[in-house]
Amino acid sequence: MSIDTHHRQQDPRFIQRTFACIASRYDFANHALSGGCDFLWRARAAAIVKSWAPARILDLATGSGDLALALGRACPTAEITGADFCQPMLAEAQKKGLLRLVNADGTRLPFRDASFDALTVAFGLRNMASWPTAISEMARVLRTGGHVLVLDFSLPALAPLRSAYRFYLHRILPIVAGVVTGDRSSYEYLGESIEKFPSGAAMTQLLEAHGFALAQAEPLTGGIVTIYTATRR
Numbered sequence: 001m002s003i004d005t006h007h008r009q010q011d012p013r014f015i016q017r018t019f020a021c022i023a024s025r026y027d028f029a030n031h032a033l034s035g036g037c038d039f040l041w042r043a044r045a046a047a048i049v050k051s052w053a054p055a056r057i058l059d060l061a062t063g064s065g066d067l068a069l070a071l072g073r074a075c076p077t078a079e080i081t082g083a084d085f086c087q088p089m090l091a092e093a094q095k096k097g098l099l100r101l102v103n104a105d106g107t108r109l110p111f112r113d114a115s116f117d118a119l120t121v122a123f124g125l126r127n128m129a130s131w132p133t134a135i136s137e138m139a140r141v142l143r144t145g146g147h148v149l150v151l152d153f154s155l156p157a158l159a160p161l162r163s164a165y166r167f168y169l170h171r172i173l174p175i176v177a178g179v180v181t182g183d184r185s186s187y188e189y190l191g192e193s194i195e196k197f198p199s200g201a202a203m204t205q206l207l208e209a210h211g212f213a214l215a216q217a218e219p220l221t222g223g224i225v226t227i228y229t230a231t232r233r
Contacts (some may be wrong), residue, residue: 012105015127016086018186019063023088025181027064032180033173033187037221042067044220045120045151045227046074052147054078054117060106060138061124065093067151071120081116083109084124107133114143122151126197132210139211142232148212149229153190154199156223165224169194203228 022029030038049057049071055078059068062082071080083104084090090101104110106121106128119138128134138148156162169191178184198206203226204215212230219226 012085012129018183018189019086020088022181022183022186023064023086023092026089026092027066029177029180030066033177037225038066041151041220041225041227042070042122044218045122045149046070048149048227048229049118049120049147050074052118054147056116056118057081058083058111058116058119058141060084060109060119060121061127062093062098062101063089063122063124065096065098065101067120067122068093068098069096107137109137109141111141113140114146115141116146117143118147118149120149120151123153125150126152126193131198131206135207135210135212139232144232146232147229148207148232149227150203150207151225151227152197152199153194154197154219154223154226155194157200157219158222161222165222166191199226204230 045067054075057071057075057078057080059071059080059082062068062084065082068080068082081100081102082093082098083102085103085105087103090103093101102110106124107130119142125131125134142148156165173191174184174187177187200217204217207215207228207230211233213233215228215230217226217228
């Protein structure tokens with residue numbers, strides 16, 4: 001069935017249903033489908049956040065809480081809040097011992113201005129209804145001089161690797177994911193959303209247009225994911 005990816009991306013109800021359906025199998029699928037690289041990506045993200053020495057961190061789109069846990073290990077004295085708008089995913093995070101969890105939409109955060117020193121969002125901004133609105137909200141809840149870190153999928157710059165990755169993304173991954181999670185359509189959406197999501201200079205420009213400065217991109221694993229960092233103006 002052909003599905004309009006733009007409609008999917010802009011429909012929060014679709015995203016909620018999608019992640020609710022795979023919540024209990026989400027972690028296993030991530031580890032399997034990334035070949036364990038997701039552990040390395042989160043470790044790198046946590047190391048960057050540690051260098052900022054934040055006292056208050058918001059992990060937005062925290063999902064099952066794996067990045068929040070990595071942040072807690074890297075920044076043991078920081079107060080870490082996890083926010084997500086999919087309650088079944090928050091339930092998975094709670095099972096892991098995360099206590100400061102808030103059900104919240106990334107485009108309408110229930111936090112006061114300048115509430116946090118650092119904000120992270122891993123594989124979540126791409127799924128939000130409006131990237132500019134979400135980024136502006138991130139800027140609003142960060143103090144001036146605070147930091148944002150966005151970790152998300154991207155397309156490799158090298159043409160041969162990009163072609164191979166696209167083949168895996170659209171032809172192989174949905175089949176394997178369907179076996180692992182029982183929900184192939186969710187991972188067909190994954191490939192479609194990655195194609196549409198701004199990466200590299202397009203993402204740094206988007207961050208700088210909505211409240212941030214000094215945006216930088218750090219590709220990982222050949223560019224299949226990228227870490228973006230920026231400072232709240």
